[in-house]
Amino acid sequence: MNIVVCIKQVPDSAQIRVHPVTNTIMRQGVPTIINPYDLFALEEALCLRDRFGGTVTVITMGPPMADTSLRKALAYGADRAVLLTDRFFAGSDTLATSFALSQGISRLAAEAPVDIVFTGKQTIDGDTAQVGPGIAKRLNLHQLTYVEHIDSLDLEAREITVRRRAEGGVQVLKTGLPCLITMLEGTNSIRFASMDDMFRAARTRLDKWSAKDAGVEDMQKCGLRGSPTVVKKVFAPSPRTEKAKIIDIAGLEPAQIADAAIETLFEANPELHEDLRAFASGA
């Protein structure tokens, strides 16, 4: 069974700094990590490989320095790593990113058919959750998002059953392979690599593919040119000017406390007072 896991190298949000003057994000010197949500996808893929055999290939699109994340993924136990890196990819939004990744996955599939593509549920720097579904659409894969558990996998019948967290409940879904799964956080915990895996990761040569290597023919679909989304402005939200009011309730009865609270609310918002009065009088 061949599994592809899409990962993204992201700035460690715990250590990010906003420039105090220009209010832009200062990426310089900020350590990068594998998008934490992607680790749940990677671990799930590794578990399936351990049970059913086959290979796990990690793929990412990014600058050459994104190889550190791929190497880390290899250390966790992935068999192969592909870095899509090309100046044509620079400035990609989610549409262009899903295009580039689906091209890379197609090339992998041409070498050996891909059964499952995994992604994390979203990234911590973009938070869109669009790239996974975008890949599924482009590659015509059955799409299983927000998966919290893989109940069963039948390679003979080429069927997979998963539990999907949905609004208001959990859905149990069955679909055919190949499929794309976006994994929910907290579903597993990434393994501690063995010494052998560490050696293998340190010695493995990464596949570095340009847009052309990945089989891209129309460069207009890549990078900035292929990205209809434009970031117009980045800003830090300005802190609220009004302060919380503290009501001194020492020695007050519960009813008096309620009165004091309501009084304070109405003072701050006279319109609310008027509206409620009108409402109470049935007007």
Next chain:
Amino acid sequence: MPETFDAIVVGAGPAGNSAALTLAREGLNVLQLERGEYPGSKNVQGAILYANALEQLIPDFRDEAPLERHIVEQRVWMLTEKSHVGTHYRSDDFNEERPNRYTIIRAQFDKWFSSQVKDAGALVICETTVTGLIRDSRGKVVGVTTDREGGEIFADVVVLADGVNALVSQKAGLRGELKPDQVALAVKETHYLPRDVIDQRFNIKGDEGVVIEAAGTITAGMLGTAFLYTNGESISVGVGCIVSDFAGSDISPYDLLERFKEHPSVRPLLADAELKEYAAHLIPEGGYKAVPQVAGDGWLVAGDAGQFVNSLHREGSNMAMTTGHLAALTIAELKREGRPMTAANLSTYRKRLEDSYVLKDLKKYRDLPTVLHKNKQFVTAYPELLSQAADTWFRVDGVDKRTKERSILRNFRRGRGLIGLVGDAYKMARAFR
């Protein structure tokens, strides 16, 4: 089949990187193990880089290494609660083509240093903690164990560059525990300030930088120093004292740092700065007498693990690089000659250290740690006396100069006594001999 190497280097600080780099260049099959997420992630220093030691290894490091500022001005301050008496040395000669000292940010610098090690051909594996040493039946070290499954790795020789705590060597019984009076605990903060504000505040331009080293009553009677270094877009400020002094005091290291930051001579330099990072680290300050056995059957020690720090001159990372380099040269020579890595053969490492500035300098100041530790007047009485003297001398208040001179002398005599003064001078002279 377990992995086997010519040499394993434990740790990816300056000592480990220098050792691994040299070994790889000498054609040895080298494995370097680091417990941090990446080389530099756990490493803490002030930090000043002394160019010379690194130049011996990477002559053109200035072209690529992430350096903050080269130092054109050194201030040495003796602090009391409200004043500082000090010397400044600033020279345009420090704006030379190959500057002598730089401020650096270790997380970035060490990462770059490690990239040089990898380029030289060493295998570097991070996030892997060495848990012990493997010995053969005769007791020779033949490898290491790590915290990972299948973690036994073998090598002809192991370079222990595992830092000040030297947990590996300690656990293996190669050395004793750190003694509280031989190690300083330093805390440090990094404050963000725009580049042009730093330039204005310290009267510098371009990549010029200023460092301040301070001692005195600021350490509340404990033996220690404080520092303030200018980086490109931040200021590193810290203070450190001997651990046994902290143990006998009710002041925490962070209280001490707050006091230093609030000092009237320091506060304006940090005004409007934004705290970005804090860190703490131990510094081996026992000097020559604290240096443990440096080599044995199949192992050598380099860097802080060998207590190679000149506390008076604030040198440590350069000694780490030099000792790592010398350890590697010792190994490479044996390897070339096809001789085994026995204690007797590796003992030439000690000789190399003694012939270098490392042990020469530590030996020169071998009595200094003890003298300072037993004579706290150097950080308590003298700063006050100096400050009073300066105040008397500079204040114009109608008192005649001869009376002022007498008053200064009287103050010193009252403060330390004539015998005390002579004794202190003698002790200092001996310690610096």
